Amino acid sequence: MWRFVISLLVIFNFTLAQKFEELAKTPPMGWNSWNKFGCDINEQIIKEIADAMVKNGMKKAGYEYIVIDDCWQIDRDEDGNILADPDRFPSGMKSLGDYIHRKGLKFGIYSDAGTMTCQRRPGSRGYEFQDARTYAAWGVDYLKYDWCYHGTQNSEASYTLMRDALYKAGRPIVLSICEWGTTKPWLWAKDIGHLWRTTEDIINCFDCINYWGGLGVLQIIDQSAEIGDYSGPGGWNDPDMLEIGNGVLTLSEERVHFSMWAMLSAPLIAGNDLRDMSKETIEILTNRDVIAIDQDALGISAIRWMKYGDLEIWFKPLTDNNYAFCIINRSNQPISINQDLKTKIKKKYFIDDSYTVRDLWTHKNIGTTKENIVATIPGHDVLLLKLVSNKK
Numbered sequence: 001m002w003r004f005v006i007s008l009l010v011i012f013n014f015t016l017a018q019k020f021e022e023l024a025k026t027p028p029m030g031w032n033s034w035n036k037f038g039c040d041i042n043e044q045i046i047k048e049i050a051d052a053m054v055k056n057g058m059k060k061a062g063y064e065y066i067v068i069d070d071c072w073q074i075d076r077d078e079d080g081n082i083l084a085d086p087d088r089f090p091s092g093m094k095s096l097g098d099y100i101h102r103k104g105l106k107f108g109i110y111s112d113a114g115t116m117t118c119q120r121r122p123g124s125r126g127y128e129f130q131d132a133r134t135y136a137a138w139g140v141d142y143l144k145y146d147w148c149y150h151g152t153q154n155s156e157a158s159y160t161l162m163r164d165a166l167y168k169a170g171r172p173i174v175l176s177i178c179e180w181g182t183t184k185p186w187l188w189a190k191d192i193g194h195l196w197r198t199t200e201d202i203i204n205c206f207d208c209i210n211y212w213g214g215l216g217v218l219q220i221i222d223q224s225a226e227i228g229d230y231s232g233p234g235g236w237n238d239p240d241m242l243e244i245g246n247g248v249l250t251l252s253e254e255r256v257h258f259s260m261w262a263m264l265s266a267p268l269i270a271g272n273d274l275r276d277m278s279k280e281t282i283e284i285l286t287n288r289d290v291i292a293i294d295q296d297a298l299g300i301s302a303i304r305w306m307k308y309g310d311l312e313i314w315f316k317p318l319t320d321n322n323y324a325f326c327i328i329n330r331s332n333q334p335i336s337i338n339q340d341l342k343t344k345i346k347k348k349y350f351i352d353d354s355y356t357v358r359d360l361w362t363h364k365n366i367g368t369t370k371e372n373i374v375a376t377i378p379g380h381d382v383l384l385l386k387l388v389s390n391k392k
Contacts, residue, residue, distance in 0.1 A: 019172040020163075024194035025233045026295045027267045028142070028174060030065025030108065031058075032241050035204070035271025039071035039119055042088040043096055050103045052274040059104065061286040062295060063270065065142045065174075066100050067108030070119045082111075082122060082131055097139040108142030109135060113158040113179075114149035123149060124162065132165035132173075140173055145193075147179035155183040156192070163192045176238065176267075181223075186230035186237055195236040195267050199223045202240035204248040206256075206380060207330070217249070217257045218330060224264050228301030231265055237301065238267050245272030245281040252381035254284050255361060256328055259384045262294035263302035263316050263326045289360040290384065293324050302326065305345060311335050311377075317349055323387040324360075329377040336376045341369050341387065355387040 031049060033041050050066050053059050072093070074085040084093050097107040111131060112123035124131045124145075135143060145162055147155065159177050166173050177189050177196040185196035203214035215223070220239045231237040239261065244254045261268060270285060277285075293316065302316040302324070310331035316324040329335045341357070344350050355369040361384055367373065369387060377383050 020167065020194075021234060023172055023174050023234070024236065026297070026299065027236050027265055028065055028176075028195065029061075029063045029268045029291075029295075030067055030106070030142070031063065031270045031274060032067040032069055032108070032144070034069035035202075035241055035243060035246060036273050041068060041071060043091055046096060047099055049274050050100050050105055053105060054103050056274060056277065056282055057286050058270070058274065058282075061288060062291055063268070063285075064104075065106045065108045065269070067110065067142055067144055067269070069110045069144065070112075070117050070146070071121060072110070073117070073121045076122055076127070080127055080130055082124075082127070082134055094138045101139060106141035107139055108144065108174075109138075109140050110144045110146065112146040112148050112150075113153065113155075113162065114147065114151065116149040118146055118148035120149075125150075125153070125158075128162050128165040129168060132162065132169040135166075135173065136169035136171035140171070142174040142176065144176040144178055147182070155179050155185070156188045159185075159189065159192050178238075186227050190230070190235040194234065195238040197240060198227060198237045199239055202243060204243045204246050206249055206253040217243070217253065217260075221260050221264075221328075224266075224301075225304045228264065228303060231299070231301045233297075233299040236265060236267055236299075239264060241269040241271040242285075243271060244284055245270070245277055250380065251280055251284070252378060254281075255384075256380065256382045258284050258287070258290060259326050259360075259382045260302075260314070260328070262290045263314050263324060263384075265294060265296070265299050265301045265316075268294055287360070289358075289363060289386070293318070293360070293384075293386065303346075311337070313339070315345055315349075318386070321389045321391070323349065323351060323355075325383075325385045325387065327377060327383040327385070329379060329381055332379040334376050334378050337373065337383075339373045341373060341385075351387060354390045356390060358386045358388060360384045360386055 100107045114123045115125045116123045175193040177193040181198040189196040200213045205216040207218045208216040296318045302314040305315040306313040312328045314326040353370040
């Protein structure tokens with residue numbers, strides 16, 4: 001009898017693990033409240049953001065998660081259950097999740113592995129299984145799990161504990177590990193979470209480092225150059241959320257930002273106000289050609305193939321024997337290129353003269369690999385190319 005029960009438990013746990021392993025086969029796409037709103041969030045804003053994601057074409061382009069970051073929680077009740085701020089979320093989180101689901105979207109929420117969140121709200125330490133049951137009951141599909149006020153906790157053990165709690169709760173929930181890359185999660189997180197932060201927080205800046213440790217777009221790209229091999233279907237390096245549409249980066253800098261997150265197979269989590277976007281911002285965030293590079297089924301992260309001073313060329317293999325090249329001008333001044341793309345990379349990828357070259361920002365074919373690519377790239381801008389094989 002006991003052997004039968006144990007066998008059933010093993011089968012049950014294996015089935016649950018399978019459900020979690022089927023999540024995030026491509027990098028998650030969605031929206032998070034923090035970059036734009038910080039703690040200034042409420043139920044009405046979240047509903048309007050969900051409405052906007054459907055109306056502005058982002059849902060059709062592949063965005064699906066609506067993630068509420070820090071400051072939604074206010075306390076715990078006498079039984080230890082986490083409580084949402086009743087003034088900001090009067091209908092409750094289950095009702096809000098239902099609203100998001102009715103839009104054909106998925107519901108994400110935030111907590112912390114420590115005793116408090118980064119904004120000093122109740123963390124999940126000591127309440128992991130209770131919180132996981134609560135999130136499952138609310139219909140949560142995505143958990144961003146932060147790393148503030150963790151004391152002497154071991155990061156791998158702490159995130160494994162929440163993973164086990166989510167497993168036991170029974171609802172498949174994407175686990176986003178957010179410990180800022182401090183303990184190199186790319187080395188240990190593959191069997192624990194579905195994405196893991198590889199850097200400190202992004203700041204709304206193209207080329208800078210903040211005194212508290214925040215990084216600009218270029219600095220995050222640099223930190224991503226050597227860890228691409230650890231990312232792939234079901235487990236992704238996460239260089240943090242997008243700052244596109246937040247009013248500081250120029251359009252050309254936003255193209256670099258979006259192009260390189262796609263090249264890195266990074267999660268595409270928008271962080272702007274979706275209710276009030278310019279036509280140019282919408283065009284960047286919904287560029288299907290660029291999104292396809294990010295969502296390519298191979299899930300291979302780009303490598304920095306060449307660097308000539310302020311000019312960099314990144315390379316990414318794609319399905320169907322296709323490839324992507326991203327040529328970045330990091331300087332303020334235009335740079336002219338005359339580049340032969342016929343090459344052999346890593347003794348593994350061979351590019352001959354049988355490819356059509358497509359510019360993914362102009363959506364035009366600009367030649368073949370029989371000829372060199374000749375172009376002038378403006379300062380802080382990018383040339384993102386897809387090489388499409390003409391071989392049957």
